[in-house]
Amino acid sequence: MAGKFEAFVDHDSFFRFRLLAPDGTIMAISGPFDSKTALAAGIAAVRECAGTGxxxxxxxxxxxxxxxxxxxxxxxxATVQDDCDDRRVPASGHTFSLANGPRRQGSRPRWVTAAAR
Known part of the structure; x- marks a missing residue:
């Protein structure tokens, strides 16, 4: 099973995402984004660049x-009290999905002109 991205709203009302390993371990947390569109673009950039970094x-x-x-x-x-106020999970319980279907593997280079298609 592959890792996954989790989108959430932080305590400052910015959109962020976590990169989770298949076992649920948090591997990375993004910087703040102003909108879900910017968040989706950030996730797409990580997907594109991560394998070639x-x-x-x-x-x-x-x-x-x-x-x-x-x-x-x-x-x-059991005797230790957890007094951390974990605000990383949105209180509303919303989830965010980037795609309606499976992700396409491989695409044409962006520099291909319309005449070459």
Whole structure:
């Protein structure tokens, strides 16, 4: 299963999207957009550029990654209160779909003239 995009309205009333991995992990959150049209264009740009993006390694040589923290036992997790005010999900529960059908794979180059079609 592929990842997916989730559109939402943030606490400042801007449109944003999240890129989710197949397991539901948030991979990226977009910057703010003023309209759903701009949001859809931003998602389209990410879809178009993501597969062809170059990777630039800015990590210092010899850097060792830290180990992830140990899992918290279920009994200890139950005693911790979650006082975060997570405003990333719109209160109205609206969902946003970009397409009415499956996405076309591959398209003609944009620079093809009408006479060449």
């Amino acid at each position: 170059l990777v630039t390694d800015l990590c210092p040589a010899g850097t060792v990654a830290r180990q992830p923290p140990a899992a918290v036992p279920a009994s200890a997790a």
